[in-house]
Every structure is written in structure tokens, then in C-alpha cells.
Amino acid sequence: MSEATLEFHIPEGINYECTGCGKCCGGWAVPMTDEDYGRISEVDWAARSPKFTGKNLFRPLKGYEKKGTPYTHAIKEGDDGRCPFLVDNLCFIHSQFQSETKPSICQLFPYCFNETPSGVYATVSFVSMGVVHNSGKALAEQRDYLLKKFKDFQALFPDHHPNWTKLELTGGKPISWDQYLGIEQEIITCLQKHNLPMENRFQQASKYLLSCLKNADGGQANGAGGVAAAASSAASETAGGSAVPSSAGSGTAQLKPLDNHLLMMLHSMYFPTKILAPGEGNFNVMRFIKQIMFKGMSARLRIALPGQSYTLDELAKVEWCGAEADVEDLIYRYFFSRIFAKLYFGAGFGQLTLITGFHHLALLYALVKLQSKALALSRSVNKVSYIDVVAAVRQLEKRLGETSVDGYAAAALELLMFSPSRVERVLSSV
Ligand code: SF4
Numbered sequence: 557m558s559e560a561t562l563e564f565h566i567p568e569g570i571n572y573e574c575t576g577c578g579k580c581c582g583g584w585a586v587p588m589t590d591e592d593y594g595r596i597s598e599v600d601w602a603a604r605s606p607k608f609t610g611k612n613l614f615r616p617l618k619g620y621e622k623k624g625t626p627y628t629h630a631i632k633e634g635d636d637g638r639c640p641f642l643v644d645n646l647c648f649i650h651s652q653f654q655s656e657t658k659p660s661i662c663q664l665f666p667y668c669f670n671e672t673p674s675g676v677y678a679t680v681s682f683v684s685m686g687v688v689h690n691s692g693k694a695l696a697e698q699r700d701y702l703l704k705k706f707k708d709f710q711a712l713f714p715d716h717h718p719n720w721t722k723l724e725l726t727g728g729k730p731i732s733w734d735q736y737l738g739i740e741q742e743i744i745t746c747l748q749k750h751n752l753p754m755e756n757r758f759q760q761a762s763k764y765l766l767s768c769l770k771n772a773d774g775g776q777a778n779g780a781g782g783v784a785a786a787a788s789s790a791a792s793e794t795a796g797g798s799a800v801p802s803s804a805g806s807g808t809a810q811l812k813p814l815d816n817h818l819l820m821m822l823h824s825m826y827f828p829t830k831i832l833a834p835g836e837g838n839f840n841v842m843r844f845i846k847q848i849m850f851k852g853m854s855a856r857l858r859i860a861l862p863g864q865s866y867t868l869d870e871l872a873k874v875e876w877c878g879a880e881a882d883v884e885d886l887i888y889r890y891f892f893s894r895i896f897a898k899l900y901f902g903a904g905f906g907q908l909t910l911i912t913g914f915h916h917l918a919l920l921y922a923l924v925k926l927q928s929k930a931l932a933l934s935r936s937v938n939k940v941s942y943i944d945v946v947a948a949v950r951q952l953e954k955r956l957g958e959t960s961v962d963g964y965a966a967a968a969l970e971l972l973m974f975s976p977s978r979v980e981r982v983l984s985s986v
Pocket residue numbers: 580581582586639640641642643646647648649650658659662
């Protein structure tokens with residue numbers, strides 16, 4: 557796509573500037589391309605600061621770590637889990653030279669780009685505290701800078717051309733990209749009903765997707781009329797938000813054993829209690845089946861943090877704070893950003909079909925609530941606060957960026973997450 561023909565889309569309502577907190581520079585071994593490694597490793601860092609004396613700062617990546625990536629080396633994490641170049645919350649490489657000397661991934665962070673049939677969609681990673689707090693100028697006002705970052709992205713990932721040719725509402729129900737864009741608009745309209753609890757917004761959007769499917773089953777799957785009619789029918793069903801009862805945190809009795817296991821599996825994937833090796837946290841069908849065989853279908857869901865875990869009944873007693881303005885805004889921006897950037901289905905996430913991809917997002921919202929409640933309990937308080945939600949969203953975002961879903965896993969997710977009743981049960985139980 558040349559710059560002249562590039563359709564470049566920037567989300568509204570999302571701001572970013574670096575707050576200089578240094579929190580993005582920890583918890584990962586920063587990967588480097590061969591060029592990054594050559595440029596950064598040739599500097600005599602010990603001559604610039606005694607803190608680097610005798611330190612082995614870099615390591616080559618193992619075969620499985622670099623597979624499918626442009627990286628060859630990594631900066632070794634310090635004993636405190638942070639990048640050793642983080643000095644007084646500032647990047648020492650940047651302070652000694654310039655931004656262009658830093659590893660390519662650090663120069664790009666937190667910007668993300670997704671190439672689609674209707675152009676490139678830009679967004680930002682919610683691992684960044686600047687993004688979480690919506691600090692600084694709107695992304696829409698940073699267009700030239702974003703275009704420059706997109707060029708950096710293309711240079712780093714020249715083969716990144718996601719394959720959107722297999723676009724399905726659910727298995728065997730293809731839709732066109734234009735139909736998808738119409739559906740996405742309706743999903744975002746549901747998500748923007750700020751007067752409703754987030755659970756209801758997800759349920760309304762799920763209901764809308766199902767109405768699109770019913771319409772397609774009526775013989776209009778490939779016609780614009782099918783989706784348009786579904787949109788109009790769902791819009792009238794959900795007008796004013798009355799079609800779906802408010803269901804936030806109404807109890808835990810409704811969860812079925814398979815719901816329970818699915819949530820346990822997803823929680824251990826996205827909120828692990830230990831640092832996972834590359835690939836260890838990917839959705840793995842065999843691990844899922846073994847878990848059911850090992851723990852049995854009757855196992856009760858426990859949400860684990862390092863050193864402790866809680867049952868759903870214990871978490872149900874913790875007050876959620878979703879109506880508070882800063883929490884509502886964070887959760888809305890987070891899920892809006894993933895939907896806007898198409899990072900939840902198709903080539904944007906594991907080649908999942910649209911309905912499964914959206915239901916996966918709805919379950920992720922449920923997990924953010926559960927994790928936030930567990931974090932509140934670990935602080936011995938009975939009400940979730942903004943800081944708990946921030947920690948949960950950042951951890952989820954980080955893990956989503958590291959997770960991949962192969963063909964077998966995607967097939968299992970299709971089976972497990974298509975069900976709108978499962979999504980409704982989960983959303984009404986957390
Ligand atoms: S190299 Fe600099 S920007 Fe990158 S993680 Fe380390 S301190 Fe942060």
C-alpha cells in the first residue's frame with residue numbers, strides 16, 4: 557500500500573503521551589533485531605555509567621523464541637525484573653544518544669497497526685500507563701507522527717500482511733468485508749451505551765450478532781440485505797437497552813461445569829501466577845482436555861494470584877466499581893480500541909470467526925472483573941478500585957500480545973465460545 561493510496565484510520569477518544577513512569581520498561585526481555593544488537597552492543601556502557609560495569613546485558617534468543625520474529629537477541633532483565641537501561645525511570649540509551657538508538661520495538665511502543673482490506677487501523681497498547689490514563693493529545697491529532705511510526709512498523713515487519721480472505725460470522729457463514737464494517741458499527745453502537753452496565757452492552761452486541769446469523773440462515777448470508785435487516789431488527793430489539801435485563805454480578809449458581817473450566821483455562825492463560833516461557837501460555841487443546849480429566853468436571857473455579865486463590869463465591873462479595881467514571885472510561889476505551897483495530901477475530905486474532913472472536917472479548921471482560929476483585933481481596937478490601945482494574949487490564953493486554961492461537965486451538969475455541977447462553981451465564985455470574 558503506497559502512502560498516496562493508504563487509508564489510515566485513527567480511533568476517536570484515545571489519547572497518548574509518555575508519562576515517564578518507567579512501568580513499560582519491565583516484565584519482559586526486550587527483543588532486538590540484529591541491527592539493534594549491533595548498534596547498542598558496540599557502545600561501552602560501563603564507560604558511561606558504573607552500574608553497567610561487569611554486566612552481561614544481552615543474550616541471543618533461542619530458536620523457538622525468534623521463530624517468526626525479526627529478532628535475534630534480547631536485553632537481559634535486571635534482578636528487579638526491569639530493563640537494566642531504565643535509570644531513574646528514564647531510558648539511559650535515549651538519554652545518552654537519541655530515540656533512534658533504542659531497540660526498534662521500544663521506538664515503536666505503544667503504537668500498533670493492523671492492515672485490513674479497508675486500510676490500516678492504528679491504535680495503542682494498554683500496557684502503557686500513558687494510554688491507560690488517556691494522557692496527552694488525541695491520537696487523531698498525532699496523524700503525522702502515527703504515519704511515521706507506521707513506516708517504522710513496516711520496516712520492522714515487512715512481511716506483515718494479514719490474510720483477511722476467510723471472513724466468517726461463524727463456521728460456514730462467510731461475510732464480505734463491507735458487511736463486516738456494517739456489523740462493527742452496530743457493535744460499537746452497543747458498546748457506546750454508556751448509561752448501561754458493560755455486561756448489558758456485551759450481551760446486546762452478542763444478541764445482535766446472533767440476529768445477523770439468523771438472518772443469514774434465512775438465505776441472505778452473502779447479501780447486503782441480510783446484515784442490514786439484522787441490524788435493523790437488533791436495533792429495535794435493543795433500543796433503549798430494555799431487551800437484556802441488567803445482570804451484573806447476580807450470583808454464581810448459573811455457571812455450568814464447562815463454563816467453569818473454560819474460565820479457569822482462560823484465566824490461567826491470561827493471568828498466570830508465574831512468568832511463562834514463550835508458547836507456554838498459548839491456548840492448547842490438549843492442556844484443556846487434561847485439565848478437565850485431571851480436575852474432573854465438578855472442579856470449582858478458583859481465581860489464582862501468586863500465593864493465594866479465591867472462589868467465585870468469595871469474589872461475588874467484592875463490590876465492582878464499573879459505574880465509576882474512570883473505570884467505565886478505561887474499560888470502554890480498552891474494548892473499543894480492540895474492536896476498532898480489528899484485533900479480536902479473523903487475521904486480527906487467531907483467525908477466529910466474528911461471533912467467537914466477539915464472545916472471547918466478552919469473556920475477557922468477565923476475567924478483568926474477576927482478576928480486579930481478586931486483587932482487591934488480596935489487599936484485604938471488599939471493593940475494587942481503579943488501581944485493581946488498571947493492573948488487570950495491563951496484564952491482560954500484555955498476555956494477549958504474547959499469545960497465539962493455532963488452528964486446533966481456534967477450532968476448540970469455536971466450539972466452546974460460540975454459545976451466546978454461555979456468554980450470558982458468565983457475564984451474569986461475575
Ligand atoms: S531500552 Fe530503554 S525504552 Fe527500551 S525497555 Fe529499556 S529502558 Fe525502556
